[in-house]
Amino acid sequence: MTERKPILKVKDLKVYYHIDRGSVRAVDGVSFTVHEGESFGIVGESGCGKSTMAMALLGLVVSPGTIEGGQIFLDGTDILSLNRELIRKIRWSQISFIPQGAMNSLNPVMRIGSQIADVITTHQGYQPEKNLRKRIQKLLSTVGLPHRVYRMYPHELSGGMKQRVCIAMAIALEPDVIIADEPTSALDVVVQRVVMQTLVDVQERLGAALILIGHDMGLQAQVVNRQAVMYAGKIAEIGEVKTMYKNSLHPYTKLLIKSLPTLQLRHDFQGIPGLPPSLFNPPKGCVFSNRCPYVMEQCREAIPKLVEIQPNHFVACHLHSEVIR
Amino acid sequence: MNVQKEVQPNILSQTQAPLLEVCNLTKVFGSGLLQRGQKAALENFSMSIQGSPSRIISIAGESGSGKTTLARLILGFLIPTQGEVRYRGKDIKTMDQKSWKTFRREVQAIFQDPYGVYNPFYPIDRVFEIVIQKFHLAKNRQESRRITEEALVVVGLRPDEILGKYPHQLSGGQRQRIMLARAFLLKPKLIIADEPVSMIDASMRAIILKIIMDLKDNFGISFLYITHDLSTAFQISDDIIVLYEGLVAESGDAEIVISSPKHPYVQLLVESIPIPDPDQPWQGRVELPPEEELEKDTLRGCKFYRRCPYKMEICLKNPPPLYNIGADHLAACYLYK
Numbered sequence: 101m102t103e104r105k106p107i108l109k110v111k112d113l114k115v116y117y118h119i120d121r122g123s124v125r126a127v128d129g130v131s132f133t134v135h136e137g138e139s140f141g142i143v144g145e146s147g148c149g150k151s152t153m154a155m156a157l158l159g160l161v162v163s164p165g166t167i168e169g170g171q172i173f174l175d176g177t178d179i180l181s182l183n184r185e186l187i188r189k190i191r192w193s194q195i196s197f198i199p200q201g202a203m204n205s206l207n208p209v210m211r212i213g214s215q216i217a218d219v220i221t222t223h224q225g226y227q228p229e230k231n232l233r234k235r236i237q238k239l240l241s242t243v244g245l246p247h248r249v250y251r252m253y254p255h256e257l258s259g260g261m262k263q264r265v266c267i268a269m270a271i272a273l274e275p276d277v278i279i280a281d282e283p284t285s286a287l288d289v290v291v292q293r294v295v296m297q298t299l300v301d302v303q304e305r306l307g308a309a310l311i312l313i314g315h316d317m318g319l320q321a322q323v324v325n326r327q328a329v330m331y332a333g334k335i336a337e338i339g340e341v342k343t344m345y346k347n348s349l350h351p352y353t354k355l356l357i358k359s360l361p362t363l364q365l366r367h368d369f370q371g372i373p374g375l376p377p378s379l380f381n382p383p384k385g386c387v388f389s390n391r392c393p394y395v396m397e398q399c400r401e402a403i404p405k406l407v408e409i410q411p412n413h414f415v416a417c418h419l420h421s422e423v424i425r
Numbered sequence: 426m427n428v429q430k431e432v433q434p435n436i437l438s439q440t441q442a443p444l445l446e447v448c449n450l451t452k453v454f455g456s457g458l459l460q461r462g463q464k465a466a467l468e469n470f471s472m473s474i475q476g477s478p479s480r481i482i483s484i485a486g487e488s489g490s491g492k493t494t495l496a497r498l499i500l501g502f503l504i505p506t507q508g509e510v511r512y513r514g515k516d517i518k519t520m521d522q523k524s525w526k527t528f529r530r531e532v533q534a535i536f537q538d539p540y541g542v543y544n545p546f547y548p549i550d551r552v553f554e555i556v557i558q559k560f561h562l563a564k565n566r567q568e569s570r571r572i573t574e575e576a577l578v579v580v581g582l583r584p585d586e587i588l589g590k591y592p593h594q595l596s597g598g599q600r601q602r603i604m605l606a607r608a609f610l611l612k613p614k615l616i617i618a619d620e621p622v623s624m625i626d627a628s629m630r631a632i633i634l635k636i637i638m639d640l641k642d643n644f645g646i647s648f649l650y651i652t653h654d655l656s657t658a659f660q661i662s663d664d665i666i667v668l669y670e671g672l673v674a675e676s677g678d679a680e681i682v683i684s685s686p687k688h689p690y691v692q693l694l695v696e697s698i699p700i701p702d703p704d705q706p707w708q709g710r711v712e713l714p715p716e717e718e719l720e721k722d723t724l725r726g727c728k729f730y731r732r733c734p735y736k737m738e739i740c741l742k743n744p745p746p747l748y749n750i751g752a753d754h755l756a757a758c759y760l761y762k
Contacts (some may be wrong), residue, residue, distance in 0.1 A: 145626035146597070223711060244712075259488075260713070288487035288653060293697040294711050318656075318699035322707055341703045359631040361656040366680060369660060371632030375596055399603045 104135035107276050107309050108157070113170035115149070115156050124379045126165070128333035131406065134277065139303065139310040141320040141341070144330035145357075147376060150313045151200075153330075154281045159187035159313070175276060184305040193223050196270040198299075198397055206254040207332040212240075212265055213250035219272045239268045242305075243298050260291035264298055267372040271302050278303060280311045296323055317360055321345055326412075329353045332376050332387035333407055339413035349415040352388050386418065394419055397417075442514030444476025444614055444647065445499065452494050467491040467498070468671045469508070474649070476614055476634035479641045481648040482656035483679060485694075487670035492651045496619045497648070500534055507509075530560055533608035537599035537620035543592035550588050552607050560611060574605040578642075579637050598629030604637075605636055609644070616640070619651045634661050656698055659683040664753075667691050670728040673747060677754035687756045690729045727759070735760060 109354065115127040126149040134140045139213040144150045146261055155161050157172060159179055171178045174195060179187060191197075199205040207215055216236045227235075237247045243264040254262055262285060270278050300340060301324060303310045312324055320327055328338040329352065337350040348354045348383045362368060372389035375382050383390065389399040398418050406416040450470045455463045470491075474482060484492045497503045499510050501517050511518045512528045520528065536542055545553070553573040556562065563569035572582040580602040592600060602620060608616050617636065622630040638661050640646045652658050658665055658679060665679040667688070675688040684694045696708065713732065726741035727733070733740070739759050747762040 145628060193604075289697040289699075290487070290693055290711060291713070292711050293699075293707060297707075297710060316699065317627065318701040320701045321701045321703045345702055357701060358627060359628045361631070361634075361654075361660040363656055363659055363683060363695070363698065365699065366660055367638070369634070371630065371635065372628035373632065375599075407542045 102139060106133045107136045108134040108311075109171075109173040109177055110157070111171045111173070113153070113156060113172060114168040115165055116168045117152075117162055117165045118163055118233070122380050123383060125333050126379060127156065128379075128382070129170075130330070130335050131170075132328050132335065132338055134309050134311060136276070137304075137307045137309055137326040138299070138326065139312060141324035141327040142311065142313045142330060143317055143320050143327060145315055145376065147379070148330045149333040149379075150330050151281055153312075154197070154279050157277075157279060160191075161391075170260055189223070191402050192219060192270075193273045194275050195277040195279065197273040198263075198266050198270045198278065198283045200282040201286060202266045203254075203259060203282075203286065203347060204322075205266060206262060210253075211250070211253055212254065213280060216265075216269055216272055219269055223273055227296050228401075236268075236272075239272055240265075242271070242302055243268045243419055244294075258291075259287055260295055263287065263295050267295070267299055267302060271306060271308070274306055275308055277309045277311065279313065280309045282315070283312075285314070285316070285318070291318070297381075299323075304347050317357060329356070332382060333379055334387055335416060336388065336415075337413075337415045337417075338406070339415075343410075343413060344376065347421055349409060349413065350388075350417050351392050353420070354394075386416075434451075437718070439749060442511070444474040444513060445473050446511040446514075447499065448508050448511065450495070450498055450510065451506045452491075452498055452503060453506045465671050466494040467668075470495060470668075470671075470673065471508075472666065472676075474615065474647055476647055477645065479645045479647040480642055480664060481637065481650055481662040483662035483665040484649060484651045484668060485653065485655055485658050485665060486674075487653060487694075489670070490668040491671040492653075492668055494581065494621055494671075494675075496534070496617050496649070496651050500532065500617055501528075530611050531614040533611060533613040533616045535601070535604050535616060535618040535621045537623055539597045539604065539612075539624065540592075542615040543600065545592055548588075549590055549592065549595070549603060552603065553610060556607060556610055562610065572610060573606075575609045575741075579609055580606045581632065582606065592728075596629070598625050598633060599626060601633055602636065604635070604639070609640065609646075612644075613646055613647065615647045617649045617651070620653070621650075623652070623654065630657070637661060651712070655683055655694060667694070667760060672728065672744065673755070673757055674729070675754075675756045675758075676747075677751065681751070681754060687750055687761065688729075688735045688758050689735055689760075693732070 111131050113127055113130045117124040117126055142150050156167060160401060161167055167180060172180055180189060182419055213236055217232050240247060240249050245264055266299060284295050287295060314320060324341055327341050327344055329336045330354050336352045345357060359369055366419050372391055377387055377390060384405050385400040385402055389395050396418060402417045404421055405416045406419045407421055408414050409420050448471050450467060451465060452467045453463050453465045474569055484495060486492045498505050512665045515524050517528060563572055577584045577587055582602055595638050625633060634655060637648055641648060650662055662679040665682050666676040667674045669690050675691045683695060687697050728744050730736060730740050737759055745757045745759050747755040747757045750756050750761045
């Protein structure tokens with residue numbers, strides 16, 4: 101795992117939304133690295149900034165959002181320093197995206213085949229129809245769809261099939277990084293499992309890195325190797341999934357795992373009382389301090405830094421920075 | 426658990442009929458001018474809820490399995506094609522006005538979307554004021570305020586943080602709890618909760634489920650908990666009914682059904698739940714046959730035939746009836762003939 105080359109490096113990324121009343125710090129100083137071919141999860145609850153981050157990685161932050169600082173290195177180049185035209189070229193050919201609601205992201209009046217063809221011709225120029233069709237049909241079978249889907253319209257497909265069309269589109273240009281933002285949140289469990297199976301298969305075949313964004317810790321545990329837990333615009337903890345679920349260090353991660361209903365023991369779950377802080381004026385210290393059961397004096401004063409406590413296990417919590425010092 | 430609450434003298438309760446009885450309920454949705462392309466959303470569904478002691482009954486299934494149709498039929502939002510819904514022994518379709526009003530008061534609903542149920546132009550208080558007025562729950566303003574605050578406290582909210590606010594100022598979890606408080610205000614006997622936590626974050630979901638269990642245990646309110654999520658159903662419900670394409674696949678004690686499912690569909694469902702533990706990965710692979718093939722074969726026989734790993738010849742002939750496979754444990758599968 102450690103020998104792998106980093107493909108995506110995010111350094112101190114800040115994305116704020118500026119509105120009349122002030123600015124919302126949706127992503128506030130986030131850093132992480134994703135290696136070639138690994139699957140990396142970003143979990144968090146609604147409003148923690150995970151989708152904004154996906155948009156930033158794709159160079160798609162639009163007004164009122166602005167990138168306030170930081171760098172995003174994709175295969176060595178800082179994409180934030182590129183102009184729009186260059187980002188357009190990179191997007192999809194090097195970093196592609198699978199949106200949350202496949203239902204709403206396909207064009208209802210275009211056949212599936214031509215929508216995928218669009219992606220290819222935009223980036224690679226004109227290609228003879230015959231080759232193009234062959235290539236697209238091959239893509240469709242890669243994601244487990246029959247060839248006739250090529251000539252179908254989105255409304256003729258079920259939710260799971262549409263989501264697979266989106267996967268086919270995302271891998272059409274064989275990117276290095278695939279970002280999937282809650283790709284299965286609107287699907288039934290069985291279909292979800294089939295779609296995730298497909299996604300992991302194609303990712304492994306391509307050797308691409310997968311960034312899976314979501315709120316479902318169960319799904320993350322099944323799919324990803326490493327995981328970042330986000331809370332209120334910041335990263336609370338990053339680590340290998342295997343260690344994180346057994347031995348999480350950040351109180352938020354611990355509580356989040358405890359809040360999940362299991363299938364072993366009944367009545368065995370508890371929530372996290374309180375609400376996430378407003379991102380308008382985040383608290384002076386740790387963003388989790390108002391809900392944390394282990395809150396200390398310094399938590400309300402100083403923002404904890406993300407520190408590597410154990411190899412490959414980073415935590416932003418004063419409880420643990422104590423130990424290090 | 427002590428469920429002895431004030432027993433209201435009620436003429437209706439003299440009959441020993443169950444609180445809610447659903448008999449052979451069928452709902453067919455037609456489409457097109459000549460009602461071609463008819464689809465039975467729910468077929469021949471029966472169940473009953475005794476009401477005391479209070480229980481949580483889960484109706485689980487995928488999208489399109491008919492679970493929301495069932496909720497809407499029970500609430501009287503839809504008129505059944507066949508069969509009837511009886512509340513305290515009376516058919517809700519033909520009951521007199523007085524019983525209807527009792528029904529409307531004692532059976533409450535919580536819906537999936539905590540954003541869509543509020544009118545954004547009014548402060549939260551109005552949600553409570555309307556029900557208090559409609560059902561004459563308070564004599565004056567002070568009393569009205571007092572019972573509203575009480576209801577909010579029951580669901581773990583602080584009245585001073587909620588009252589006077591507008592819906593957009595509150596989180597999804599808070600809004601859903603306000604809906605529970607509103608229902609609680611009416612001292613219902615039954616709450617139909619249609620996917621109440623599916624749009625709520627995990628940390629808040631657990632809190633809402635705890636409130637549901639608390640309302641059941643301490644206030645004698647039964648719940649019909651409609652969900653696609655078997656893990657929450659397992660956690661809170663006493664009984665479970667799993668629907669597939671409008672038919673009951675399996676029903677019984679929630680703990681037994683989910684920890685050792687008998688129907689192949691329920692087995693598949695339980696296996697597909699992503700367990701939040703990397704050491705318990707999904708086993709094997711699942712393949713789904715193309716949609717249109719599903720419809721062709723299963724016009725007459727078992728609707729799960731195409732996806733079933735145990736296909737038998739008999740499955741194509743007639744839909745399987747519910748077989749008794751244990752104490753109150755039923756499964757609609759020829760494997761248990």
